[in-house]
Amino acid sequence: MTRALISVFDKTGIVDLARAIANAGIDIISTGATARVLAEAGIAVSGVESVTGFPECFDGRVKTLHPLVHGGILADRRKPDHVAQMKELGVEPIDIVIVNLYPFEETLASGASPDECIEQIDIGGPAMVRAAAKNHASVAVLTSPSQYGDAIVALERGGFTEEERRVLAARAYAHTAAYDAAVANWMTELADEEPQYVGVGLPRTATLRYGENPHQSAWLSADGKGGVANAVQLGGKEMSYNNYRDTDAALRAAYDHLDPTVAIIKHTNPCGIATADTIEQAHASAHACDPVSAYGGVIAANRKVTRAMAEQVKPIFTEVIVAPDYDEDALELLQTKKNLRILKVTPSEEQRDITQISGGFLVQARDQVDQAGDVFAGWDHVAGPEADEQTRNDLEFAWRTVRSVRSNAVLLVKDGASVGVGMGQVNRVDSCRLSVERANTLGVAVESDVDTAGGAQAGTAASEERARGSVAASDAFFPFADGLEVLIEAGVKAVVQPGGSIRDAEVIEAANAAGVTMYFTGVRHFAH
Incomplete structure (x- = not known):
C-alpha cells in the first residue's frame, strides 16, 4: 500500500x-x-x-x-x-x-x-x-x-x-x-403527489438476543428519527423483539388521543385504554379493563409519568413502560424494579406502513383518520335517540381507540375507558360476544380517588354487567344484525360503526327496535 x-x-x-x-x-x-x-x-x-x-x-x-x-x-x-x-x-x-x-x-x-x-x-x-x-x-x-x-x-x-x-x-x-x-x-x-418509490435502508444498529421465538435470530434497525426504535432506555433489561413490537403498538395507541391517555398492550392487542384528566387516573382506568391480561404487558402514556402513576405501576408485573418523560421521583421509583424496561421516547411521524410479504412489500398510507378534531360532526345518526354529551364523548373515544384493536374488532367503552375488548376473531358476532364476556368477567371497579389497592393490582374482584350502559365501536360494518343483537342483549346503549353493508337496513331496524343509538362514520378501521 x-x-x-x-x-x-x-x-x-x-x-x-x-x-x-x-x-x-x-x-x-x-x-x-x-x-x-x-x-x-x-x-x-x-x-x-x-x-x-x-x-x-x-x-x-x-x-x-x-x-x-x-x-x-x-x-x-x-x-x-x-x-x-x-x-x-x-x-x-x-x-x-x-x-x-x-x-x-x-x-x-x-x-x-x-x-x-x-x-x-x-x-x-x-x-x-x-x-x-x-x-x-x-x-x-x-x-x-x-x-x-x-x-x-x-x-x-x-x-x-x-x-x-x-x-x-x-x-x-x-x-x-x-x-x-x-x-x-x-x-x-x-x-410527486403520490410517491412512486419508497426506499428502505435497514442498517443493523443493535443485535437482539433472538426474534419472536428463541430459535429465530433478530436485530434492530433504528433510523434516528424518534419512535420506539430510537427510544432512550432509562432502566431494566435489554429490549427483545417482542418487546419492541408490543411497545410500538402501545405507543401508537396512546398517541391516537389528545387528552392524557394510557394504553396497556399484550401481544400487540390492548388489554385496556383510557383517557382522563390526569395520567394516573387514565392508567388506573386502563388497567381496570382487564387486570389479568395486563400482567406482563406493556404500558404506554402520552404524558409525563407522575409519581402517582409510578406508585400504581410498581406492584404490577410489567415488561415495558414507555412515555415522553418521567418526573424525577417517578423514575427513581420505577428504577427500583430491576427488570422493568423504562423507555423515554419522542413519537415518530411515520406517514406509511410497510409490510413484507413473500416476493415483495405492501406499502400503505398510515391510518390516521379521526385522530383530532370534532369527528362526531361527520357522522350520520341512523338509529335511536341522539347521544347526550357523555355518550357522545364515549363514542368518539371508542372510535379513535378501535383502530388499535386487531380485526375483527369490537370495543366497549364507559366513562372514557375501555371495559371490554373483542379482538382478532374470524367473524364479527364472535368479537361482539368476546367483548361482552370480557367486560362482564375480567374488569374491576376504579374508585374516583384512584385507589388501586384492590383495583389496578389484583384483578380478582370481577365487576358485574360492565357491558350494560356502555357504548360500542366496531372497526367495520355489521354484515348481519346478529352481532348487534349480542350487544343489545348485553345492555350496550349506543354503537358507532362504518356502515356500508347490504343489510344496513336490517341492522338499523334492530337498533331502532331496541332504542339503541347508532351512528355511521363512513370510514373503516381494520388493523390486521
Whole structure:
C-alpha cells in the first residue's frame, strides 16, 4: 500500500487512524477541512488538488471527481493492461479510501430549507465509496469511525486481508444504499403527489438476543428519527423483539388521543385504554379493563409519568413502560424494579406502513383518520335517540381507540375507558360476544380517588354487567344484525360503526327496535 485518500465529514477518530496510516509509510491525500485537521495534528498530508492539478470549486461541489482520483481507485492491479494504462496516463494507485458522507438525514430532520438539504446531498463521497468497494480486490474502503480500530490493527500487521476488504466493501455499499434511499424518498415526496418509490435502508444498529421465538435470530434497525426504535432506555433489561413490537403498538395507541391517555398492550392487542384528566387516573382506568391480561404487558402514556402513576405501576408485573418523560421521583421509583424496561421516547411521524410479504412489500398510507378534531360532526345518526354529551364523548373515544384493536374488532367503552375488548376473531358476532364476556368477567371497579389497592393490582374482584350502559365501536360494518343483537342483549346503549353493508337496513331496524343509538362514520378501521 502506497497511498490513502481521506475525506470525512465526521472527523471522530480520524487523527488516530491517519497517524497509523502515516506510521505504516503510506502517503495521505485529503480534501479541504479534513486536510486542515490532519495538518494541524502534525500529520503529513497533500491536498487532492496537488493530484488533480485542479482546485476545489463551486463551493466544494467538485473536489475529487477527476480521472486521476477515480483511476487510482478503480484500476484493477490484477490486470497487466490496467497497470500499463496507469503508467501511461500517470495515474498513481490509491489503496485505502476513508470517506463518510454529508449529514443529509440530520439536515433534513433539523427542518432545514430544501436548498440547504440539497447542499447536503453528497456526490463525490458516494462515488469514491462505490468505486473503492467495486475494486475491493485492491482497495480497502472505510465508511465509519467504528471501523477505525480494526483498521489500525490491520495496518500494524502490514495490511488488510482479502476477506476484510470484502466485508468492508459490503458495508460500504449498504452505507451508500441507505444514503441514496433517504435522498430518493425526500426527492420523491417533493416531486410527486403520490410517491412512486419508497426506499428502505435497514442498517443493523443493535443485535437482539433472538426474534419472536428463541430459535429465530433478530436485530434492530433504528433510523434516528424518534419512535420506539430510537427510544432512550432509562432502566431494566435489554429490549427483545417482542418487546419492541408490543411497545410500538402501545405507543401508537396512546398517541391516537389528545387528552392524557394510557394504553396497556399484550401481544400487540390492548388489554385496556383510557383517557382522563390526569395520567394516573387514565392508567388506573386502563388497567381496570382487564387486570389479568395486563400482567406482563406493556404500558404506554402520552404524558409525563407522575409519581402517582409510578406508585400504581410498581406492584404490577410489567415488561415495558414507555412515555415522553418521567418526573424525577417517578423514575427513581420505577428504577427500583430491576427488570422493568423504562423507555423515554419522542413519537415518530411515520406517514406509511410497510409490510413484507413473500416476493415483495405492501406499502400503505398510515391510518390516521379521526385522530383530532370534532369527528362526531361527520357522522350520520341512523338509529335511536341522539347521544347526550357523555355518550357522545364515549363514542368518539371508542372510535379513535378501535383502530388499535386487531380485526375483527369490537370495543366497549364507559366513562372514557375501555371495559371490554373483542379482538382478532374470524367473524364479527364472535368479537361482539368476546367483548361482552370480557367486560362482564375480567374488569374491576376504579374508585374516583384512584385507589388501586384492590383495583389496578389484583384483578380478582370481577365487576358485574360492565357491558350494560356502555357504548360500542366496531372497526367495520355489521354484515348481519346478529352481532348487534349480542350487544343489545348485553345492555350496550349506543354503537358507532362504518356502515356500508347490504343489510344496513336490517341492522338499523334492530337498533331502532331496541332504542339503541347508532351512528355511521363512513370510514373503516381494520388493523390486521
